[in-house]
Amino acid sequence: MSHELRGSSAVVGVGLAGCGEAHGRAPLDILAEATHNALEDAGLKLSDVDGIFTGSSYHFMPALSTAEYLGIKPRFSDSSMVGGSSFVAHTLNAAMAIKTGQCDVALICYGSNQRTAGGKLATMSEQQIYEAPYKPRYPISSYALAAARHMHQYGTTREQMADVAVAARQWAQLNPAAFARDDLTRQDVLNSRMISDPLSLLDCCLVTDGGGAVIMVSSERAKDFPNKPVYVLGTGTAHWHRQITQMPDLTTTAAVDAGKRAFAMAGLTKDDVDVVELYDAFTINTILFLEDLGFCAKGEGGAFVENGNIAPGGSLPVNTNGGGLSCVHPGMYGIFILIEAIQQLRGGCGERQVDNPEVALVNGNGGVLSSQVTTILGTEAVL
Amino acid sequence: MSTTNDRFSGPGPDQIYSDFLTKGVFSLPQCKDCHEFHFFPRVVCPHCGSFNLEWKELSGKGEVYSTTTVRRKPERGGNYNVCHVTLEEGPRLMSRVEGVDPLDVKIGDPVSAVINNDEDSPFIVFVPAQGA
Ligand SMILES: [Zn+2]
Numbered sequence: 001m002s003h004e005l006r007g008s009s010a011v012v013g014v015g016l017a018g019c020g021e022a023h024g025r026a027p028l029d030i031l032a033e034a035t036h037n038a039l040e041d042a043g044l045k046l047s048d049v050d051g052i053f054t055g056s057s058y059h060f061m062p063a064l065s066t067a068e069y070l071g072i073k074p075r076f077s078d079s080s081m082v083g084g085s086s087f088v089a090h091t092l093n094a095a096m097a098i099k100t101g102q103c104d105v106a107l108i109c110y111g112s113n114q115r116t117a118g119g120k121l122a123t124m125s126e127q128q129i130y131e132a133p134y135k136p137r138y139p140i141s142s143y144a145l146a147a148a149r150h151m152h153q154y155g156t157t158r159e160q161m162a163d164v165a166v167a168a169r170q171w172a173q174l175n176p177a178a179f180a181r182d183d184l185t186r187q188d189v190l191n192s193r194m195i196s197d198p199l200s201l202l203d204c205c206l207v208t209d210g211g212g213a214v215i216m217v218s219s220e221r222a223k224d225f226p227n228k229p230v231y232v233l234g235t236g237t238a239h240w241h242r243q244i245t246q247m248p249d250l251t252t253t254a255a256v257d258a259g260k261r262a263f264a265m266a267g268l269t270k271d272d273v274d275v276v277e278l279y280d281a282f283t284i285n286t287i288l289f290l291e292d293l294g295f296c297a298k299g300e301g302g303a304f305v306e307n308g309n310i311a312p313g314g315s316l317p318v319n320t321n322g323g324g325l326s327c328v329h330p331g332m333y334g335i336f337i338l339i340e341a342i343q344q345l346r347g348g349c350g351e352r353q354v355d356n357p358e359v360a361l362v363n364g365n366g367g368v369l370s371s372q373v374t375t376i377l378g379t380e381a382v383l
Numbered sequence: 384m385s386t387t388n389d390r391f392s393g394p395g396p397d398q399i400y401s402d403f404l405t406k407g408v409f410s411l412p413q414c415k416d417c418h419e420f421h422f423f424p425r426v427v428c429p430h431c432g433s434f435n436l437e438w439k440e441l442s443g444k445g446e447v448y449s450t451t452t453v454r455r456k457p458e459r460g461g462n463y464n465v466c467h468v469t470l471e472e473g474p475r476l477m478s479r480v481e482g483v484d485p486l487d488v489k490i491g492d493p494v495s496a497v498i499n500n501d502e503d504s505p506f507i508v509f510v511p512a513q514g515a
Contacts, residue, residue, distance in 0.1 A: 129397065130423045131477050133499075133506040136465045137453050144451035145467055152449070152490045196465075197452040197486070245422075245467060245477045250449055 013042025083366025172322025236261025
């Protein structure tokens with residue numbers, strides 16, 4: 001018997017706004033514009049929204065500030081904060097809220113002006129007293145330690161990590177909305193300024209502005225909307241640590257558990273997946289998540305991403321918008337992978353469109369490889 | 384129901400850890416039930432959930448588990464090491480290896496703990512192990 005949440009709700013609207021640079025805009029201005037676009041896409045009005053799901057590095061009580069700004073009085077709200085994975089996690093909470101009648105129209109939304117506000121990572125994070133004396137650069141040094149260990153343990157190379165950045169750039173070149181679209185070679189990545197060994201500047205995601213919004217309703221209602229519904233088939237969450245020193249094994253993330261849970265709810269396996277959207281804050285992320293989600297064995301992620309295998313024309317389309325590395329990354333990137341997966345399943349992604357995908361996998365990352373949230377989305381064909 | 388008892392009175396684990404370092408002792412809580420050590424110090428054993436803990440002095444011996452060199456311009460103080468060290472007793476902590484070029488710190492290097500008193504409160508750094 002299938003899980004009661006499997007396919008019980010669907011996405012009927014998505015919107016993006018301010019991706020790249022949104023001069024003069026505050027985070028909630030960008031969020032509101034993305035929400036406007038998602039509502040227009042769904043043919044709904046703000047007054048139809050009765051459930052709000054959001055996260056922020058700018059607002060201490062994100063759902064309250066967001067609902068106040070938008071002028072809505074939600075019946076259900078959720079500001080669950082699991083870093084950049086929050087918006088992917090919100091799909092599970094929204095599905096549960098819709099299924100149990102806590103809300104009918106769920107708005108998952110985000111906005112950030114990280115680039116034009118100065119380029120620093122906005123954070124309300126507490127001081128880490130057992131890390132501060134050593135001055136790790138946050139968050140890159142945490143990811144660098146994971147990359148160094150993966151290289152030591154499995155022979156992963158900087159060249160293989162560079163190929164992740166090159167693949168992302170090749171997808172970005174097919175996406176007119178991507179921020180970084182110049183030609184990029186493996187050698188360019190290797191030659192870029194070293195920041196925290198073994199990660200150099202071009203192993204790191206962009207710093208941009210941007211906002212996104214996703215509208216979910218029950219599957220019964222979803223057929224009455226202008227767009228082809230995209231069904232939420234399964235979501236799994238997992239976290240094993242907060243700070244990097246507490247990560248049990250620097251080469252294995254909690255995506256192992258999140259992925260299993262999501263596949264179990266969806267009743268699918270990795271062989272059913274047509275397109276993959278992973279949170280690539282750094283090049284090592286893509287390698288770790290491909291392994292942990294079962295697309296290749298542990299330790300073989302480096303070889304898997306080599307020579308264009310995840311680039312346009314490769315065996316597995318990964319990060320088809322260009323990723324956090326080349327498309328957009330305003331601090332918490334999770335909503336953008338969700339939106340790219342939905343757009344791919346609807347079709348109409350232009351040059352970067354994957355050939356008739358029916359199942360998409362999204363894996364959000366939060367903190368320092370800490371929170372992992374996997375969502376599996378599908379078209380009506382797999383419902 | 385009382386909300387305080389001996390177990391939860393007096394200085395907490397952060398303070399005890401720091402007080403030990405001030406006295407020149409590197410010490411961590413060990414679980415009396417599962418016998419595992421843990422870092423950072425807590426009031427509960429993260430391995431088994433027991434509140435039955437006691438502070439034990441450590442050997443100070445460890446091994447570099449992972450390492451990175453944070454690049455910094457020479458005029459700002461130059462490159463420095465950030466690493467994870469796995470202690471002989473089991474726990475892993477963030478630290479740095481001093482006394483060698485940061486780029487020469489390698490995973491698997493044997494290292495020994497030293498208490499650094501250069502800043503407001505003492506903290507643990509490592510040096511290459513003698514005879515290694
Ligand atoms: Zn124990």
